[in-house]
Amino acid sequence: MSRNKAVPERRLHHPDRDEIRLESVLSALSDPIRLRIVRELARGHDDMACIAFDLPVSKSTSTHHFRVLREAGVIRQYYEGTSRMSRLREDDLEARMPGLLSAVLGAE
Amino acid sequence: MSRNKAVPERRLHHPDRDEIRLESVLSALSDPIRLRIVRELARGHDDMACIAFDLPVSKSTSTHHFRVLREAGVIRQYYEGTSRMSRLREDDLEARMPGLLSAVLGAE
DNA sequence: ACGCTCGTACGATACATGTCGTACTACGAA
DNA sequence: TTCGTAGTACGACATGTATCGTACGAGCGT
Numbered sequence: 001m002s003r004n005k006a007v008p009e010r011r012l013h014h015p016d017r018d019e020i021r022l023e024s025v026l027s028a029l030s031d032p033i034r035l036r037i038v039r040e041l042a043r044g045h046d047d048m049a050c051i052a053f054d055l056p057v058s059k060s061t062s063t064h065h066f067r068v069l070r071e072a073g074v075i076r077q078y079y080e081g082t083s084r085m086s087r088l089r090e091d092d093l094e095a096r097m098p099g100l101l102s103a104v105l106g107a108e
Numbered sequence: 109m110s111r112n113k114a115v116p117e118r119r120l121h122h123p124d125r126d127e128i129r130l131e132s133v134l135s136a137l138s139d140p141i142r143l144r145i146v147r148e149l150a151r152g153h154d155d156m157a158c159i160a161f162d163l164p165v166s167k168s169t170s171t172h173h174f175r176v177l178r179e180a181g182v183i184r185q186y187y188e189g190t191s192r193m194s195r196l197r198e199d200d201l202e203a204r205m206p207g208l209l210s211a212v213l214g215a216e
Numbered sequence: 217a218c219g220c221t222c223g224t225a226c227g228a229t230a231c232a233t234g235t236c237g238t239a240c241t242a243c244g245a246a
Numbered sequence: 247t248t249c250g251t252a253g254t255a256c257g258a259c260a261t262g263t264a265t266c267g268t269a270c271g272a273g274c275g276t
Contacts, residue, residue, distance in 0.1 A: 059236095192223065
């Protein structure tokens with residue numbers, strides 16, 4: 001009745017649009033690795049597997065960062081075979097925090 | 109040659125405009141208490157003493173939050189008698205991260 | 217001179233977070 | 247069926263952070 005170990009969640013939890021909290025989004029975006037992920041997603045690579053990012057961290061750390069972004073409501077993830085695809089929730093973010101994402105992406 | 113204890117810094121360190129980093133600003137704004145401070149500052153109370161905020165934390169914690177905001181470049185602080193006044197660095201933030209502050213303030 | 221108030225510094229503490237390695241699963245291909 | 251690859255879960259660890267209380271300093275008023 002219980003899975004012992006390392007069974008990946010088939011149901012990925014995503015907050016609803018109106019559950020997205022400003023603090024969580026800001027917190028999620030305040031990490032350089034996650035900012036890099038978001039920038040790459042915005043740079044036209046709309047649907048990317050995690051592996052495609054070539055991040056300077058281990059696989060487990062990478063998983064961690066993607067989860068933080070997903071649980072904050074910044075990205076949406078879905079399975080595609082053995083890969084997990086990610087895409088920015090631009091519309092939801094724009095609806096809840098107009099201008100925030102583009103300001104973050106535009107900075108620097 | 110050294111001050112033993114609790115000598116307040118006469119020189120408050122503020123980052124220059126071009127030293128303000130996006131990650132630090134986002135991190136500074138991702139705390140509810142600090143967000144509240146920033147909102148109040150934006151709400152017209154341009155120059156406020158720390159005490160005037162009536163925050164739900166102790167004095168020392170309050171000091172901590174103001175320092176985080178100052179060192180991230182979000183506010184500027186200066187002494188006025190025994191009080192320390194704070195003001196938003198709106199121009200600097202706008203120059204470095206156009207639209208960010210208003211997006212944060214507008215959200216919710 | 218004396219006390220009052222605003223704020224700091226410091227130490228302690230509890231909790232959150234970023235990081236990793238290892239063991240594992242799920243899926244697709246040979 | 248067997249293997250390789252993408253990604254997860256878990257435990258461990260170090261570091262960062264939010265919080266507090268206490269002791270103190272700097273100005274102002276009396």
